[in-house]
Amino acid sequence: MPTYKTKGIIIKRSDFGEADKLITIYTDTEGKIRTKAKGIRWILSRNRGHLELFNYSDLVIANGKEIDTLISAYTIESFKNIRNSLKKTALAYYFAELCDKLTAEKEKNNKIFDLVLEVFRALDKNEPKEEIVRYYEINLLLALGYQPELGLCVHCRKALQPINNYFSCKLGGIVCPACSTKIDPRSVRISKDALKTLRFFLSYNLNTVLKLKVTLEINNELKNVCEKFLRYIAEKEFKSTKFIKEIDNLFKEL
């Protein structure tokens, strides 16, 4: 059987038949992959501890007709601080599930891989701040190809005034007050400071973002925008009520 080497973060584990495990991994070379880990082999093997959820590991995988098989795994980073905190673990689950639900199998995307690794490292090292969640959500949308227009009104193309503007999920960016009433009455109000913060989240890396002081009010505004945009994209892309419910439950669990 031909094999390949890759590196990846384990984003999901579930049972596969009686003894085997199905391990979903976001890798740097293949994007998201699902692999089978054969039970007995792994239980008896030294590799066992390397299959924990959220581990970042070196992997050897064998190509299969229907499903690839995990041959070996070796932990590069295990994110112990995430495991030792309930709040951090809950956020890590959210990051992993959102990644799993919004990506297709075997579509390489370095931006997503780098982002997932970046947020896991930040979550391990820092307090479980809301900023990490917002940064992840907005940059995941960007990496998936939904870069929101934040500079001009997406409809009339005029420069935005430093006042309350609106975020339109339908148009994928900010609309001025006049256009929001005309074009998309369902658009969400966004203050000038929240908009500035959103631009910052898209322009700087997470270490820099975490130095920024974000008030509770701004964070709540951004939470609302990110959730609505993610839900809108999910509805548009997947058109599955089961999937939308799952996304809604994810938000509720946060």
Ligand SMILES: [Zn+2]
């Ligand atoms: Zn406008």
